[in-house]
Every structure is written in structure tokens, then in C-alpha cells.
């Protein structure tokens with residue numbers, strides 16, 4: 373079994389698969405070498421903000437205050453959506469997951485920019501970062517512990533032979549349904565035509581989630597993401613979905 377963290381130190385600018393038992397993580401941990409400030413954010417700020425895996429059985433205790441609900445975002449990219457949701461919903465405990473270090477640094481930098489000392493920078497009570505494969509955390513969370521799930525512009529893996537790598541997958545739905553509360557919402561967005569058809573197909577034939585919304589008109593209270601803006605600039609039309617746990 374390969375350790376994702378160990379591999380990350382050599383995964384500069386290339387696509388790596390990180391074996392984790394029966395599942396692999398395909399994707400980049402890093403696009404280009406980190407600057408000194410980014411290194412400091414990862415070394416000194418991230419450990420203070422990281423969701424403690426020892427609290428995975430009792431996730432409500434992982435925050436500075438007891439949250440009213442817990443929301444989980446998978447693959448936050450540069451963190452724009454996570455930050456906006458966190459700021460707009462101060463009573464929500466938000467767990468933001470991402471493995472791409474340059475993206476994680478963007479989020480950390482936005483949070484810590486009031487000071488240059490990452491050891492002293494304040495930690496938000498209600499936001500925690502999981503900087504490893506989200507699937508590791510999902511497997512450890514208790515049943516009915518998550519009130520909302522966000523999957524914004526997931527890696528599309530458009531080639532048919534890579535379909536198993538797509539996060540929306542029939543095999544994964546039972547576990548997602550397990551951690552989500554009854555009637556919890558799952559937001560998904562994608563601009564990729566293959567992924568759009570895939571979501572429609574996978575989600576049309578399963579017993580766990582009911583479709584509440586499928587639209588090309590962006591819901592008003594959904595914050596922008598970097599990939600979304602890039603897609604729109606390139607002339608692609610995202611689809612936005614809300615599924616509700618049955």
C-alpha cells in the first residue's frame with residue numbers, strides 16, 4: 373500500500389496514481405514547486421486547521437464551537453466555494469477536502485492573510501481542511517453525520533476506460549447515502565458533456581437519492597468556483613444538480 377503523503381513529495385507536475393488498498397487516487401498533488409510562503413502555510417498553518425482523523429467518529433467535536441450541521445465539500449480546488457459557504461453560514465461546520473497542494477495553499481492563504489506568521493494566524497472555528505483523499509474520510513464518518521455534500525466540477529475523466537475514476541459512481545452511492553442525513557442535499561455541478569450524461573445515467577437508476585433540481589441556470593446562492601468560471605469563459609454550459617437523500 374502506497375502512502376499518499378509520501379508520494380506527494382515527488383509528484384510535481386505529473387499525473388500520479390496513489391494506491392490505497394482497493395482504491396487509487398488519480399490526479400495531481402502539485403502543479404509547480406511551492407513558494408516559501410506556501411511551504412510555510414502547509415507546514416505551520418495547515419496542521420492547525422486540519423480535520424483531525426481521530427475525531428472522525430465524532431465530527432461535531434472537531435470544530436471550535438458545536439456546529440448546527442456539518443457540510444462536506446469534495447475537491448475544493450482553490451477554495452472559493454468553500455470560503456464563500458463558510459462565510460455565509462457561520463453556524464455550519466464545514467469540512468473542505470482537497471489533495472492538490474497549490475489549491476490547498478490558495479485556501480490557506482485567503483484565511484491567513486492578515487498576518488505573515490503562520491504559527492500565530494487565527495483558525496476559524498467552523499472550517500476544517502482534509503488534505504488527503506476524501507474517500508478515506510468518508511469511510512470513517514459515522515452514519516447520518518453530514519447534512520450537505522458538495523461536488524463542484526469534479527475531474528471528468530472523459531475516457532470510457534477511466535469511468536471508474538469518476539467520483540459519481542454507482543458503487544460509491546451506498547457509502548455516501550450512509551454518511552448523509554435523511555433528506556440531506558447533495559449539490560453537484562459539471563461542465564463536461566460526458567460527465568453530465570454520466571451523472572444523469574448513474575443517478576437515474578439508484579434507490580438512495582431523489583433528484584430535486586437539474587438546471588443550466590445557476591441557483592442564486594451557489595458561490596462561483598474557479599473551474600466554473602473557466603468553463604463559462606470557454607463557452608461550456610454547466611449543469612447544476614441537487615439530489616436529496618431518501
Ligand SMILES: C[S@@+](CC[C@H](N)C(=O)[O-])C[C@H]1O[C@@H](n2cnc3c(N)ncnc32)[C@H](O)[C@@H]1O
Pocket residue numbers: 397399400446447448449450469470471472475504505506507523524525526527528597598599600
Ligand atoms: C476539476 S477540479 C475542480 C475544483 C473546484 N471544485 C472548482 O470547481 O474550481 C477537481 C478537484 O478535485 C480534487 N479531487 C479529486 N479527487 C479527490 C479526492 N478523492 N479527494 C479530494 N480531492 C479530490 C482534485 O485535486 C481537483 O482539485
